Amino acid sequence: MLSIARELDLRFCAETRQDAAVIDDIAAEAFGPGRFTRAAERVRERAPHDPALSLVAILGAEVVGSVRQTRVSIGGTDVVMLGPLAVRPRFKKRGIGRTLLAMAAETARIAGERAIFLVGDRAYYMPLGYRPLPVGSVRMPGPVDEARILGLELVAGAWEGVAGTVEPR
Numbered sequence: 189m190l191s192i193a194r195e196l197d198l199r200f201c202a203e204t205r206q207d208a209a210v211i212d213d214i215a216a217e218a219f220g221p222g223r224f225t226r227a228a229e230r231v232r233e234r235a236p237h238d239p240a241l242s243l244v245a246i247l248g249a250e251v252v253g254s255v256r257q258t259r260v261s262i263g264g265t266d267v268v269m270l271g272p273l274a275v276r277p278r279f280k281k282r283g284i285g286r287t288l289l290a291m292a293a294e295t296a297r298i299a300g301e302r303a304i305f306l307v308g309d310r311a312y313y314m315p316l317g318y319r320p321l322p323v324g325s326v327r328m329p330g331p332v333d334e335a336r337i338l339g340l341e342l343v344a345g346a347w348e349g350v351a352g353t354v355e356p357r
């Protein structure tokens with residue numbers, strides 16, 4: 189009975205300043221110390237994420253998942269970089285990650301954004317609509333496995349011809 193009540197109490201909300209510490213903790217648990225060496229982190233050091241495009245999953249009073257998005261540009265085209273996405277281990281496989289991704293895309297679309305990219309596992313993201321971007325088209329400020337750079341169009345054709353280095357806006 190209690191677990192059913194907790195499921196019903198799952199909410200998805202815009203990130204607030206009060207969520208910062210728990211989001212750091214969720215990321216530390218999910219990615220470990222290596223998270224600071226990732227190429228996407230180099231981008232985020234120069235272009236902080238936008239809380240208005242970032243979401244948390246809250247179960248009861250507890251933040252159990254988070255997705256962040258950062259407004260960047262690639263070769264002069266404005267796009268959004270998604271990440272990190274993480275869910276507390278004990279709340280995985282309930283659709284929270286998938287819902288955070290869908291809501292992140294919708295939030296970005298409503299904000300007038302045209303395209304999202306991320307660095308992640310094809311097996312997770314491709315069934316959710318992400319597609320590999322042409323190798324060499326997205327240059328990150330650090331080493332990255334190019335096969336893991338995936339894009340989502342929010343507007344048809346938004347990724348066509350986009351190429352260059354990921355820069356802060």
Ligand SMILES: CC(C)(COP(=O)(O)OP(=O)(O)OC[C@H]1O[C@@H](n2cnc3c(N)ncnc32)[C@H](O)[C@@H]1OP(=O)(O)O)[C@@H](O)C(=O)NCCC(=O)NCCS
Pocket residue numbers: 218219273274275276279280281282283284285286287307308309311312
């Ligand atoms: C990836 C992550 C956010 C998914 O969250 P979640 O709430 O469990 O996601 P969902 O419930 O929407 O989807 C779960 C499904 O995705 C699968 N999945 C999770 N990670 C996967 C991966 N890397 N590759 C392929 N499938 C994956 C699960 O096995 C599960 O499959 P099932 O539904 O057939 O059982 C979560 O596993 C996590 O925090 N992982 C550690 C951090 C991470 O890797 N983040 C992504 C960065 S690229």
